[in-house]
Amino acid sequence: MENSKTLQYIQDLIQNLPTGWLNITTHRLDIYNEELAKTEFLDQLEGxxxxxxxxxxxxxxxxxxxxxxxxxxxxxxxxxWGIAKLNDIPAKNVIAFSSQTMPIMAILRTNAMENKNTQIYFNGELPDSFDPDLIQKIYGYPFELIQVDSLSSIKPSELNSTVxxxxxxxxxCFDLNHPNAPHIDFFISLHCGNYTGDLGSVLLVNGEKNERYISNIQHVRRRETIAMTPANSLTALQLLVNTPYEISxxxxxxxxxxKVQNLINLITGTTTKSLVASSGLSIQYAILMGLIxxxxxxxxxxAIKIIVPPNCYGGTNDQARRVAACTENVxxxxxxxxxGNDMVKSIDQVLTKIASEDAIPYIIAEIPTNPRVEVPNLNQLKAVLSQERKTTGGQIAIDPVFILDQTFCPNVHFLGEGEALSAIRTISFASGSKFPSGGKCTAGYCVGNKNTVNLMDKIELHLHLCDNEATxxxxxxxxxxxxxxxxxIIDAYKNTREFVNYIHSTLPDAKINFVSEELAAQGFTPSVFSLDLPTRGNTDEEREMYKRALNLKLINLMITEIPEESKxxxxxxxxxxxxxxxxxxxxQGTTKEGDKDYIVRASLSANMDLEKHKKVFLDFVNSI
Structure with missing residues (x-):
């Protein structure tokens, strides 16, 4: 009876689906509590x-x-939630992935960190992308692979983790009533073929004793791959309730x-092969593992050194540190x-030290930086990256690979013949949920210059291994x-420049972080700026608290007065x-507290009521 009620409810939900659930990549922070991610939504859905x-x-x-x-x-x-209810288990124990490989990798990573062996039983075919030798050799994840006819063939083990x-x-559909089911720690159901296209996979964490894995598995999904996409989740729900769906x-x-690969070459001024992943972090993960x-x-x-700004985008920072934490010699x-720090000087100092250690340097950096929107002197950057350095033993040090996140300015040509970074081993990537898709999907991409052709082959190998290619x-x-x-990009920059100039004239005491007119003339035309509002108080603590409150006051005013545009x-x-x-x-959610930026960041589009935003900002200024 309960199953019938659940299936009917899901069927009705599909009929009344809110538009935003299917076609936007970011949601509102004013109704979001990160500590209760998923649970608050599901509690109210259950109600x-x-x-x-x-x-x-x-x-x-x-x-x-x-x-x-x-x-x-x-x-x-x-x-x-629906799968959990039909199997009479907690919703937190079910995790849907866009990738078919990454739920396996998530379990293996956790067990490897705990020096625990994993037995992987499989019935039928493993994912095409799954490469046991590569996973053990490069990722360092130990496991045993065993093909069986059914659950009945599985031998219980108290020592190993069983998948x-x-x-x-x-x-x-998980056979949790089978006599051997209690001996299985994790069930993974792969969904692909003519009947569904390639939806991804569903992982079920079985039993209370394994619930400690959930947060680690979720973190892999958060940083190294993505959840099953909205479109594929909808198809999966339609399959669940037996309603019509489209075959890919x-x-x-x-x-x-x-077409996309050709467009990326055109936009970036390159001729080498580009790679497209399910998200910006998916492509970054492939880059790091390919380079390793x-x-x-x-x-x-x-030794391999991943050089990363401590205050850069939290996902980039966190992922790099996670890779280092579970990879030998990294x-x-x-x-x-x-x-207040100069990128070029910092790179010079870091590379000199790493050269003396005869280590391998991989640099991840954003240009422009986030959130301060700063651009280094490109000639100086080229010189410092090109400089030949020596180890303490007098040998020529290994040259760096520069991994450039140019999400803020994906149209700037860094890599083509004669450009600033054409002669240095450089791989550029961009988050697809930003300008590439206009916020319609998360797919990210990367492309390298002619000096990285062999590296790109390795990156492609790991993108395929992780089943993280774009859908x-x-x-x-x-x-x-x-x-x-x-x-x-051009039109959005014009709006941003006009708004920045207006803020400067109406609130001159505020510090605005944005590109100069000279940098814009060189092609750096981002449509994001950060705003350090003026503050007051007798102590540093009072001034900081006042500024933080003012940040929220400005944002709340904008989203309240212009709800149809400001989010x-x-x-x-x-x-x-x-x-x-x-x-x-x-x-910067996972960034160390001392490196975080408690300032306002705004991003403007080409299509917005700029005059209305100016008016509301003036109201804000008059209120303080």
Missing amino acids: LYQKNVVTAEALNGLPTAYDYIRLGHPLSCVLE FITNSEKIG NTDDKRENKI HDAKEKHQGK SIVDLPVDG ELQYAILAEQLPSMTQR FCVSYGQLKGCYWTIPATST
Whole structure:
């Protein structure tokens, strides 16, 4: 009876689906509590379910499940909740992935950190991308792989962590009543084939004793891959309740992939192969693991140093540190780059020290930086990256690979023939939820210069291994949005420059972080700026608390007075409106407290009512 009620509720929910659940990549921070990500949404959904309320208005009023859909979103949460109810287990124990490999990798990573062995039983086919030798050799994850006919063939083990992988035409169908089921720690159901296209996978954490794994598995999904996408989660829900769904067309994906790769080359001024992943962090993960693979082959036993700004985007910072934490011979070196620090000088100092140690340097940096929107002197940057350095033994040191996050300015040519970074081993990447898709999907991409062709082959290998390539719909969205990206960047910059000038004239005591007119003339035309509001008080603590309150006052005024355009959100490069955030409490969520920026960051689009935003800002100034 309960199962029938659940299936009917999900069927009604599909009919009354709020539009935003399917077509936006970022959600509102003003109705989001990060500490209660997913649970607050599901608690209130459960309340609606118990009352059998499933109107679009009620569903739209639910709190934000996650701030970014790559972490999870309403539809992935509903799918997990529905599968959990049908299997009579807690919703937190069900985790849906876009990737078919990464749920396995998430378990293996946790067990490797605890020096625990993993037995992987599988019935049918493993994911095409799964490469046991590569996973053990490069990632260092030990496991035993055993093919079985059914659950009955599995031998219980108290010493090992046990995983059972199946290919299933049914979504969320786990045989938890089987006599051997209690001996399985994790069930993974793979969903692919003509009946569904390639939806991803669903992982079920079995039993209370394994619930300690949940946060670690969620963190892998948060940093190294993405949740099952909204479109695929909807298809999965439709399969769950037996309603019609669309079958994918692989020919369309092939055509869109070629189109997107050509567009990336055109936009970045490159001729080498580009790679497209399910998100910016998915492509960054492939970059790091591909480079580590290359280093282990060519420089066996040498230390690998990932050089990363401590205050950069939290996902980048956190992921790099996570890779270092679980990979032999890999460590993190901090790189101060803005807020009074000079990127070029910092790189010079760091590379000189790493050269003396005969280590391998991989530098991750944003240009412009986030959130201070600073651009280094490119000639000086070129010189410091090109400089030949020596080890303490007098040998020529290994030259760096520069991993450039140019999400803020994806149209700037760094890599092509004769450009600033054309002669240095450089790989550029961008988050696709920003300008590339205009906020319509999360797919990110990377491209290298001619000196990185071999490295890109390794990166592609790890992108495939992790099953983190962009989905068919993501390719379609990028193919549609990339042609207009360059013009959208120009138009959004014009609005931003005008708004920045207006703020400067109406509130001259505020410190504005934005590119100069000279940098803009060189092609650096971001549409984001940060605002350090004037403060007051007798002590540093009083002044800081006053400023933080003022930050929220400004944002709340904007989103209250212009709700149709202004959002308390973390996106950038959106197709319309204006987004506001405080980096310290959003994009720098996992950054060390001392490195966080409690300032306002705003991102403007080409399509917005600029005059109305000026008026509301003037009201704010008059109120203080």
